[in-house]
Amino acid sequence: MTQTEDKTISSTGDTPLVPMEKIVSLSKRRGFVFPNSEIYGGVSGIYDFGPLGVELRNNIRRYWWWSMVQINDNVVGIEGNIITHPRVWEASGHVENFVDQLVECKNCKRRFRIDQLPAENLEQNKCPVCGGELSEPRLFNLMMETYIGVVEGERVKTYLRGEACQNIYLDYENVLKSSRMQIPFGICQIGKAFRNEVTPGNFLFRQREFEQWDLQFFVHPSEMEKWFDYWKERRFEWYKSIINHKDRLRLRPHDPDELAHYAKKAFDIEYRTVLGWQEWEGIHWRQDWDLSRHSLYSGHDLSYTDPETKERYIPWIVETSGGVDRTFLNLLLDAYEEEPPSGKDKEGRTVLRLHPWFAPVKVAVLPLQKNKEELVTTAQDIHNRLKRLMVSQYDDVANIGRRYRRQDEIGTPFCVTVDFQTLEDQTVTVRERDGMSQIRLQINELPAYLLERVTWNYS
């Protein structure tokens, strides 16, 4: 484990689980997440990310990429396309098997996935909401179809990728040749995936367009167990390092009936929210399934020759596959806190205790008063210098307490206040979000002070 992954944020104690509505409301109000095409009534399970949301997403992606690709000599990254050859999805089994079974209540018309229905409702064929009779199960394929070509009749049907990782198998040989990697090695990717989810919902948790991150790690079959355990532990520690509530994270082994036929074992990294324990990332034993299938369907042999022993074999794969959007959602649910009024803050406040690295805005620069020109110009000058180094916001609207609370609510770790003393001795107040403690610093000390605290320890 790296030094960085050891670095954790302090726990905030046993706070209650945050209702989803609080996060939905904050997200819309402060510009993290908007319903897609809202003026047309929206599209179920599809969202857009606003000015703060896009910063948070970029920070999440960047940290994953840094810890998976940049610091591992035996891992490289790719960016594959959303559209691929249609045969890819036949080889992967998605055309035939990527289905959910669905029942509909004949009374209230609600739809349920069979695998998510409580056992007693399934047995009694009873709707869990109104008690009405349920329909016969029907199969729904989750793949989204699209067409390549413009001439009617000559257009070829293909699919928007149902999972991002297929590109990694398709590019495996090109990566091997072009980057002179040798087994064991891994390929990472972050990218969009599309599923016609039967029951989208719970905000970002189950969407129809979402983003996944994958590592596919290629190994000799004799080393599968070792690498599986290695990545399982590393990924679990990674998730632990980014949350406050460590007790809400667990590793759950799959039951035998959940395992794919080629998998000796599998684990889900799960996080507990108001939705209960839910998957955040899956750690999968994929054996030689993917490369064998693509060899078979393409007619192109994807086996590997060991440069020293000359042994020829299809590499086995350890997969770690998680979601950018579930990370986004879980981080907000983990960080959100409503603090009652206290000695330090008479009105109480909402605070997002995000790690400073994830925080969309790193620093806010605030003149104490708006109507004092020297305060305003000094604050604007500081903001203009800081914004070249990190995301900085200048704000002079409303009293200073309100402005602090506005920043607390979006997780800004530091506020810099320019007051009358600044004009005399070139010092400013630096207020820290979590403890609301304040110190005075020279203006020219600010960049180093803040940079050290808003980035992971890269040493």
Ligand code: ATP
């Ligand atoms: P679930 O059991 O929740 O449907 P899954 O087992 O189908 O998930 P995978 O196919 O293993 O999920 O996808 C890997 C990751 O992608 C998941 O761990 C999750 O973080 C994310 N993910 C999957 N489906 C969705 C979705 N509809 N919306 C948002 N994120 C998703």
